[in-house]
Amino acid sequence: MSQVQACLFDLDGVIVDTAKYHYLAWRRLANGLGFDFTEQDNERLKGVSRVRSLEILLEIGGLSLDEETKASLAAKKNDWYVEMISQMDESEVLPGARRFLSECRAAGIRTALGSASKNAMLILRNIGLVDAFDAIIDGTKTAAAKPDPEVFLLGAQALGVQPRHCVVFEDAEAGVEAALRAGMRCVGIGSPQTLGRANLVISGLADMTLDRLPLE
Numbered sequence: 001m002s003q004v005q006a007c008l009f010d011l012d013g014v015i016v017d018t019a020k021y022h023y024l025a026w027r028r029l030a031n032g033l034g035f036d037f038t039e040q041d042n043e044r045l046k047g048v049s050r051v052r053s054l055e056i057l058l059e060i061g062g063l064s065l066d067e068e069t070k071a072s073l074a075a076k077k078n079d080w081y082v083e084m085i086s087q088m089d090e091s092e093v094l095p096g097a098r099r100f101l102s103e104c105r106a107a108g109i110r111t112a113l114g115s116a117s118k119n120a121m122l123i124l125r126n127i128g129l130v131d132a133f134d135a136i137i138d139g140t141k142t143a144a145a146k147p148d149p150e151v152f153l154l155g156a157q158a159l160g161v162q163p164r165h166c167v168v169f170e171d172a173e174a175g176v177e178a179a180l181r182a183g184m185r186c187v188g189i190g191s192p193q194t195l196g197r198a199n200l201v202i203s204g205l206a207d208m209t210l211d212r213l214p215l216e
Contacts, residue, residue, distance in 0.1 A: 004213045005165035007104050008155045008179075009133075011115035013171030014189055014205070015097045016127060018085060018117075019046070025081040026057055029073060035061040047172030049116070049145050050074050082119060088126040096206030101132040107210055110134045112155035114168065116145055135159050146174040149182035156182070167213055169205070170198070185214045 012018045023042045030037035045053040112135040120138035124130045135158035144150040168179035171189040176198045179186035188195030199214035
């Protein structure tokens with residue numbers, strides 16, 4: 001049986017819920033373009049890059065725009081989003097996250113963040129969790145998006161731990177797929193219907209304890 005030496009965490013939906021801010025920024029953009037963007041529409045953007053998210057939004061609105069305009073709109077959406085997350089504070093850490101990160105550290109399990117977000121450092125500073133991670137791999141350090149395993153493989157490398165000794169915490173299907181492709185075990189946070197391929201599915205880190213970590 002293989003011992004868990006490292007836990008790698010996605011940011012959005014695992015440590016904090018920034019999805020609501022993404023949604024508000026995308027909806028504001030859609031409204032400015034003359035159409036509505038519902039929470040149901042927003043589900044299609046989960047775990048998707050900013051560029052692809054904009055393409056989906058434009059498909060919903062039936063709009064076709066040139067690349068320059070699209071780049072400008074994506075930048076505008078990001079400015080609004082950054083404005084909102086700049087107001088975040090420690091109260092927005094999801095239940096159980098701070099405790100479980102501390103328990104990992106106390107047990108000698110190394111921790112890393114593995115997030116596609118280019119704003120991960122800003123969020124971690126605002127919620128006071130920068131020092132909770134031994135390594136931080138975010139969107140500024142990766143070239144490939146999940147389900148490509150790059151972000152988690154870089155995390156394991158930064159920690160000096162073999163993938164088979166790592167457990168990933170993810171709330172998106174693409175993230176679970178990325179973890180499995182990396183040769184790691186995975187705890188899904190959310191619905192068993194969506195995240196059924198994970199080794200264990202829980203509703204949030206408040207339900208997580210070290211003895212529940214999936215072993216080989």
